[in-house]
């Protein structure tokens with residue numbers, strides 16, 4: 001069982017590193033390249049274009065022997081649609097996303113992108129079509145310009161700036177003494193949490209992926225920045241298939257489909273309205289958070 005147990009922090013870090021790389025920063029990914037060479041990966045195919053249809057059929061997964069993390073997950077997201085994943089902590093929301101990006105392989109069932117089983121798609125190719133905006137933005141010790149450019153290494157300075165404008169990041173960048181040449185420390189010291197998120201949105205806009213994975217921030221951010229983030233996010237999400245680990249009521253309401261996970265199982269699914277009508281778990285979640293929902297928070 002030892003091979004299954006790894007310190008959570010370690011994995012969280014790896015996941016973070018991996019996720020930042022998928023935004024186009026292949027140069028930090030030697031580790032994953034080694035992985036690519038292993039086994040079936042050689043025979044896997046590259047995807048030139050992706051429409052963004054996602055399907056899970058009967059997906060099972062365990063991090064540790066005898067502990068079922070996901071049990072029989074079935075879901076389907078059409079190209080251009082938004083799926084919100086909600087549920088209590090530890091329900092398996094992040095795991096769904098990690099499997100979709102082939103950070104782990106399911107122990108049973110199949111995950112398909114555009115009808116193709118993802119275990120037959122090369123990891124780097126799959127990830128090329130995915131963008132990630134996460135709670136903890138991964139920043140490199142480099143200039144703001146280069147940090148955004150990680151979304152698309154061959155992008156021109158004009159493209160970087162255009163992406164920053166669309167992400168509502170341009171204005172704050174221009175107020176910094178060195179503007180786009182401002183060097184960020186690895187933890188992004190000097191800019192706020194919300195500004196870091198705007199940079200990660202800019203990076204994702206530049207990457208222009210068909211599939212977007214969003215792990216919504218739970219930390220409180222001042223209202224004005226929050227509005228900028230929301231606006232930039234909707235701009236980013238438009239026309240893509242979005243999988244959102246959602247905490248904000250606004251985002252959840254707007255989703256085409258909501259899936260409620262608990263203990264690795266889908267316990268409810270539907271739209272905001274239909275789930276409220278069911279008066280089940282979602283309704284309870286909504287109700288119990290109603291004080292927080294005034295701030296737009298859920299879950």
Ligand code: ATP
Pocket residue numbers: 006007008011063064069087088089090091092093094095096
């Ligand atoms: P949260 O809302 O807290 O982020 P989540 O719904 O995203 O939770 P997951 O992170 O997918 O839940 O975790 C599902 C289960 O798997 C939890 O019980 C968690 O402790 C466990 N788990 C997650 N990552 C690992 C890991 N790397 N090794 C072992 N167990 C893990």
